[in-house]
Amino acid sequence: MTRMPGWADVALIPLLNLLIAFAMSGLVILAIGENPWAALKIMVSGALGSSYGWGFTLYYATSFIFTGLAVAVASHAGLFNIGGEGQATLGGLGVAMVALALPWPHWSLALLAASLGAAAFGAAWAAVPAWLQAKRGSHIVITTIMFNFIAASLLNYLLVNVMRPVGSMDPASARFPEGAALPTLNGMAAGIGIVWGRNTPANISFFLALLCCLAVWVMIWRTRLGYQIRAFGKSGPAALYAGISPVRITMYAMLISGGLAGLMAVNNVMGEAERLVLNAVEGAGFIGIAVALMGRNHPFGVLLAALLFGFLYQGGGELALWTAIPREMITVIQALVILFTGALDNMVRAPVERMFARRAGR
Numbered sequence: 001m002t003r004m005p006g007w008a009d010v011a012l013i014p015l016l017n018l019l020i021a022f023a024m025s026g027l028v029i030l031a032i033g034e035n036p037w038a039a040l041k042i043m044v045s046g047a048l049g050s051s052y053g054w055g056f057t058l059y060y061a062t063s064f065i066f067t068g069l070a071v072a073v074a075s076h077a078g079l080f081n082i083g084g085e086g087q088a089t090l091g092g093l094g095v096a097m098v099a100l101a102l103p104w105p106h107w108s109l110a111l112l113a114a115s116l117g118a119a120a121f122g123a124a125w126a127a128v129p130a131w132l133q134a135k136r137g138s139h140i141v142i143t144t145i146m147f148n149f150i151a152a153s154l155l156n157y158l159l160v161n162v163m164r165p166v167g168s169m170d171p172a173s174a175r176f177p178e179g180a181a182l183p184t185l186n187g188m189a190a191g192i193g194i195v196w197g198r199n200t201p202a203n204i205s206f207f208l209a210l211l212c213c214l215a216v217w218v219m220i221w222r223t224r225l226g227y228q229i230r231a232f233g234k235s236g237p238a239a240l241y242a243g244i245s246p247v248r249i250t251m252y253a254m255l256i257s258g259g260l261a262g263l264m265a266v267n268n269v270m271g272e273a274e275r276l277v278l279n280a281v282e283g284a285g286f287i288g289i290a291v292a293l294m295g296r297n298h299p300f301g302v303l304l305a306a307l308l309f310g311f312l313y314q315g316g317g318e319l320a321l322w323t324a325i326p327r328e329m330i331t332v333i334q335a336l337v338i339l340f341t342g343a344l345d346n347m348v349r350a351p352v353e354r355m356f357a358r359r360a361g362r
Contacts, residue, residue: 004349004356010296014341016348018294018308021336028332034325046318047311053318055185055200059272061310062202063088063281065209066264067288068295068302069216070257074140075297076220077253078233083129083144084261085285086151087122091262092269093155094121096163096173096276104179111182114270115208115263122262123255125151130254134247140254148285159278173276182271203271212260213299219256220299229253261285290334294341309334 026036047053067084074081094117104110129143156171163173182203189196220226232239232249240246268280287309294308295301316330340348 004353008352008356010298010301013345013348013352014294014296014301014305016352017340017345018337020348021333021340024336024340025329025333029325029329032325032329034323039319039323039325042319042322043311043315046322047315051189051196052198052200053314055196055198055202056314056317057307057310058185058206059200059202059267059310060313061306062206062209062267063264063284064287064291064306064309065213065303066267067261067285068291068306069212069288069299070259070261071288071292072295072297072299072302073216073220073229073260074253074257075292076226076233077229077249078236079133079250079253079257080141081126081144081254081257081261082141082289083126083147083258083285084264084288085281085283086144086148087125087258087261088264088281088285089148089151089155090125091118091122092265092276092280093158094118094262095265095269096176099176099180099270100174103177106179107182110176110180111204111208111266111270114180115266118262118265119259120262122265123259126254126258126261127251130251130258133254134250152279155276156278159276163276171278175275176270180270181274182266184271201268201272203267205267205271208263208266210303212263213303216260217299225252261288287334290338290341293338308337312337 022040026040029036029039045053047057067088070084070087071081095114098114098117099110104113125147126144129138129140129147132138132143133140159171159173164171165174182205184199185202185204185206186196186199188204218226220230228239228244228249229252231242232244232246232253236246239249264284265280268282268284269276273280291302291305291309294305295303312330312334316327316333319325319330320327
């Protein structure tokens with residue numbers, strides 16, 4: 001069969017899957033007695049129709065970019081890192097320890113140090129499952145998902161018994177010093193004369209996420225390590241025959257993956273909450289799996305998929321606020337997007353491949 005063009009695999013098939021998922025979601029909304037077209041307009045206007053909506057959309061998308069890149073890097077090595085939730089949780093601990101360590105004179109220094117702390121803690125949390133996979137043969141899916149629960153329990157203990165300020169009943173750390181507060185997109189826009197509107201949690205870490213997209217692209221497709229990761233992911237025995245160490249590649253890929261997941265904490269812990277709280281990750285580690293899947297493990301695809309899920313999160317919140325459609329409906333839409341872009345991908349791929357084969361035959 002004639003090979004399908006690359007643009008069709010990267011753009012056309014995900015777009016068709018997305019349209020089918022939205023069509024099915026519309027039928028579900030119609031079945032509960034609501035108007036699908038009106039619901040879509042509310043979602044679009046709520047997420048994209050104002051600077052306020054864009055701010056929250058970009059805030060959610062920032063977290064999903066980090067966790068999506070984390071899953072993508074591991075996937076290129078043939079590893080399914082399902083532990084982004086725990087790695088991001090420990091990344092938050094790294095951010096808090098760095099931010100509370102000094103009276104930071106400027107946010108730029110605090111951002112650099114907190115980013116290093118977040119990446120280091122996230123990578124360290126991924127290192128143990130990576131070593132168990134590389135040295136003991138323990139399945140990476142089992143160990144990483146178990147480490148999610150361990151991370152949540154560890155954070156709960158630390159916030160209640162160690163990091164909670166004296167006299168406070170809230171299981172959270174002390175607020176970060178003023179010098180560690182990150183610039184918001186609102187403030188940055190105002191600095192260049194642009195009226196952004198109401199304040200939103202979107203902050204400068206969005207640009208850090210874009211920088212990570214570029215760095216991952218360079219690393220995967222323009223470096224020797226990236227070639228070795230992709231070779232190992234395609235065929236472990238062939239990579240071993242070529243002199244590529246499975247232990248080294250497994251460790252490197254998971255350390256980079258964990259570091260990227262940990263960086264998510266810069267956005268929500270340092271940029272939004274300005275302190276470490278329980279459940280700061282809020283499921284973004286698992287959403288990263290869907291983001292990487294829909295983005296075909298390519299940094300640009302991850303960026304687009306993260307923006308889509310950011311739109312779904314913010315638009316879904318507006319939908320629950322202004323209509324009788326429950327907030328859980330957005331979970332249904334997300335599930336349908338994941339279903340059609342993942343499990344049922346071949347349902348769309350096979351006829352598209354046949355179409356291109358017929359065109360080539362003619």
